[in-house]
Amino acid sequence: MDAEIYIDNNSFIHRLDPRVKIIIFLLTFVAILLFENPLWMLPITVLIVAQLVISGALLNLRRIRYILIVLTVSSMILWNLFSTGETQLFWRISLESLSFAVARTMLMILMISAGMILITSTRNEELVNGMIMLGMPYRVGFAISTALRLVPTIVSSTITISQAQRSRGLDLESGNLLERVKKFLPLLVPVFISTIRSTNIFGMALESKGFGAKEKRTFYLVFEMRKVDYVVLAFAIVFMAVSVYFAILGYGQIEGLVRF
Amino acid sequence: MSEPVVTIRDLNYRYRGQKGFALEGINLTLMRGEFMMLMGPSEAGKSTLAATINGLIPHFHMGKLSCGVEVMGRDTKEFSVAQMAEIVGMVFQDFEAQLFSTNVELEVAFGPENFAVPREEIKARIDENLNYVGLDAFRNRPPSTLSGGQKQKLAIASVLALKPQVLVMDEPTTDLDPISKMGVFEITHRLCKREDLTLLIVEHETEEALFADRIALIKEGHLIKVGQTREILSDVDLLESLGVMPLGIPKFFKAAGLTELPLTPDEGVETFASSGFKINEAGYQRMLAAEKAALTQKNSPLIECKGLSYTYVGEVEALKNVDLEIHRGEMVAIIGQNGSGKTTLAKHFNGLLTPTRGEVLVNGKPTREQGIFKLGQSVGYVFQNPDHQIFSEKVFDEVAFSPRLRNFSEEEVKQRVTEALEAVDLAGQEEEDPFTLTKSGRQRVAVAAVLASNPDVLILDEPTTGLDYSEQRSMMNMVRRLNENGSTIIFITHHMWVVAEYAKRAFVMKDGDIILKGTTREVFSQGDVLRDAFLRPPHFVEFSYRLGYTFLTPEEMIACLEGVHS
Known part of the structure; x- marks a missing residue:
């Protein structure tokens, strides 16, 4: 029984510099949090789904599918109960609270997916060395x-x-x-x-094995940013900037939503 | 031999919170290039002594250490464990817990990285050491995909990459199967030839001690005797009294009345011829006939496998068309390498697994129809690691778990627990906390917990792994007693001498198939087939069939011996 999370299938995402992957992961978190309207969350969703498919992380999501289902169901119920809106649909559920619940559920699943993509495609050491190189x-x-x-x-x-x-x-x-x-x-x-x-x-x-024996240690694993890394990073930053711009302009909110 | 590398002077050590000394009055010197084997019973202080050499004691384990250990002029009290790592390498028994990386190369790089060794040099050391332990082909694999033996080899390589002067190995092969043991021993045989490396190995396998220069015997924190290998191994009585397994060959010749004892099969054959001993042919035949007669009495089938095949989801076939029959009242062993299908087979007997193809019948009914909850009452399964099942605060509750789940009255539960604890020699310890018991005590609790549901069949998965010789003996004597009282016993083991002395029949597995079955004697007489399955009969058995017989124990052979000097 293989319980490893990292999947060694050398995809395009696997080959990216771990630093780029970590930065994208952090940016993704912010991007997910910017909007509360599920429609506005679609672009980032598409990007994440694409990464899931390319990296092979779908397999890992499948392994935790029961947790995901429980989360989805409970979040759909809870966010509907804790918010309300003008357009009543049925019982305590309004159009606004429904979209809000969908958005919050997406937020959770997307965050889990983003994390999954990172650890599915990045070896432990790469991840850590990447973080260390980032400070x-x-x-x-x-x-x-x-x-x-x-x-x-x-x-x-x-x-x-x-x-x-x-x-x-x-x-x-x-x-x-x-x-x-x-x-x-x-x-x-x-x-x-x-x-x-x-x-x-x-x-x-x-x-x-001498952990912490010397102040400075060598890192056997070193990375160099390639052209493709810069391109991907630039794309991520531009995407982010555009998202923030729209968010500041006030797009992507749900009108008439009342939260408790 | 040249200068001393490790010097231990008047060492006393007490773990924090404990009254007694774990080590007391230890004086020991290791010379450059020497290979010393440290042997003794469980809890004797072997691991504690090993841990003082690289400073894990006193730095990692808190406690009171007096006087000192000096390695290459470094006092372990003054240097941290990490600083000592440059000169003392340490390999542990648990091969899972000592690997940190997701990649074989990086595992080897870890040590040198900590010492800021330049990258080019690290690369060279990775190449050299992976090559040395024979893991070259696996350099990009995650260690989790390696076998136990390969993991232990990797652990050795990763420690050697630090270029230590002293290598300490704490029971490096205890948890390994025979073929992996051989692989690790093969490395130690090469290491002990190196003039620049001092080796200290804690080990239970006495046959491996033959390669050591010196042996140190330890008990209850005291060094009992340190001496040349031949001298120590010839002292059969001392070894036995310390709970260390003596070699069968000197044990036999000592019982036959000799004083100059041979150690190896070669020496044994020579001594046997020169001392004018003979085997009584009629006696031998009588013994074989009695054995056959005893077996034919047990003929009512309890477990039957018919064309049993099993495939784990998404993996290769783990069992291929296995046919076997185990009769009521038998005591049988299943042997083979890890991955040969032993455990997969045994898990079919209590319904944990159901066949992909074919059928398993217990008491004449297919396991598929009975289900694990019901089958669990007639087929008890003791897992290998007792720590994987013990969870209660009291021994009583742990043993009562199964009967309580099956809704027996509290009175009945109490009676069953009492009986089960008596059977495993733990009567009177009902109120103890199982976690404070030794490994062998916990193993007994686990057996009692299964016995409490009064099963007809008891399956034991490696009941002797991790126990010392006397604990192994008393565990197996207890199992034999259960068998004599009517339980059918099936045990899986890597210890060939346990099979030789305790099993009446044996099944040898290889690649999901039973390649050999028969009485234990028949199985052990097939040296070639066993070697094909990478199993090695004990030295004593090998010695006996070089004389043209198959004797399983020195006692049997003594009984058939002629020409004993009086």
């Missing part, structure tokens, strides 16, 4: 990469643990919500314990 302290960067690295380890030990407990008669599929939550205890405790044990060794191994 982040090495230790902070390393902490982030360690956190990312733990994800697959935890996923694979969770699979084994759930098999072990099912063999002992644990039935995760039956019972009401509260009962089910209680049933996760036999899974959670071993996952925590084994993760803590392995991070302890991780820490020892880290120091044993």
Whole structure:
């Protein structure tokens, strides 16, 4: 069972300089937050979907599809309940609150997608080195990469643990919500314990290989910005500038929306 | 031998929050180019001693350290672990947790990067060390896609890239399958020839100790004896009393009354001939006949696989058309490399997996129809790592988990827990916190937790991995007792001596197929097939069939021996 998030398929996006990818990721976040009208969010959506397809990150989205579905459903309900508007459709739902809920749901899914694109197409080290070259302290960067690295380890030990407990008669599929939550205890405790044990060794191994031995360290992995990197970056900045311009002019809001 | 590289003087160490000393009065000197093996039972202080050499103690583990360890003139108290990393390399048992990178090359680069080694030099070191451990072809692969053995080789390469003077390996092969063990040992055999590298290896495999220059024995934090390899390995009684596995060959000759003991199969064959020993042919045949008779009594099938094939989603076929039959009351072993399909096969017996093609019958009914919840009552499965299932604060609750889920009355639960804990020799420890027990204690809790549902069949996935010799023995003696009381036992293991001494029948798996099955003796007599599956019978068995027989234990051979000097 492969629990790795990075997918090694050497797409156009994979080959981009990690710094460019990180900057685009940050810009994307801002661009997503600029508008609250789903129609105005369409351009950035198209760009993100294109990146999802090119980078192969769709595969990773599929792996978390249940989480995405839960998020979508709950966000559609909640944002409708917490806002209202003039054009009543049915029950407590108005056209304005519906579009707002759609926009907020899109916002969440798009942010997750943007993050997924970044980590699907960028190796851990590239990501960290990219961040460091953009000015982040090495230790902070390393902490982030360690956190990312733990994800697959935890996923694979969770699979084994759930098999072990099912063999002992644990039935995760039956019972009401509260009962089910209680049933996760036999899974959670071993996952925590084994993760803590392995991070302890991780820490020892880290120091044993001289982590932080010298003030300055070499980076074996170095990147150079190529022409295509500059082009992509320029495109992203122009796109961003145009978006901000329209946002300042006041476009992309939902008229008549009342938020609680 | 030239100058001392590691000097340990009057070392005492106590972990914080503990009363007793983990190490006491240790004096030890390692010479340049020397290869020392550190052996002893679990909790003896082997890993603790290993960790003092690169300064993990006292810097990483808090505690009280008195007097000192000096490596190449550096006192470990004055230098940080990271600074020591330049001269002392450390390889750990857990091959997953010591790799950080998503790429093999970068893993090797990590150490030199920390020491600001120039990029060109790092590149050269990557090439050299990947080549040395034979991972050249994998340089762009993510380490997570490598096998356990390859991961451990990568860990060695990444440490060697720092060009250390001393290499400490803490049980580097304990979690590996036989073929990976051989691969790692093959590297250590080359490393120990290097004049510039001092090796200290903590290891349970006594047969590997034959390659060491010296052996240090440790127990309860004290160095019991440090001596030349031959001297230590000949002291069979001392090893046994320390819970270290003695070699079968000297053990046999000692029992036969010799004082100059041979160690290797070659020496054994020679000594056997020169001492005028003979095997009593009639006695040997009687033993074989008795074995056959015992097996034919057990003939009511409990588990049957018919044309069983299994394919993991999106992967290659893990099991190919497997046919097998296990009878009620048997004790059988399944052996083979990791990835040969052992665990996949065993997971079919309790319904965790259902066949892609073919059928698995338990008690005459297909597993597909019974489901894991129901099957779990008659087929208990003990997973390899007890830490993957223990979650309760008390031993009692952990063992009661399964019976409670099956809605037994609290009285019945109590009785079952008591019986199960008695069976694993943990009676009276109901109120203990399982997490404070040793690995072998936790392993026993896991077995008891499965026994509590009174299964007919007990499947144990590597029950002896990570235990020391005496713990392995007592674990397997306990399993044998369960078998004698009527349970059918199926165990998966990498320890060939455990198979030789405890299994009545064995299945050898390779590439998803059973390539050999029969009585343990029949299986072990097929040296060539075993080697084809990259399995290696213990030295003692090898020695016996060079004499034309297949003896599984020294005791058996002694019973058939003629011409013993009195």
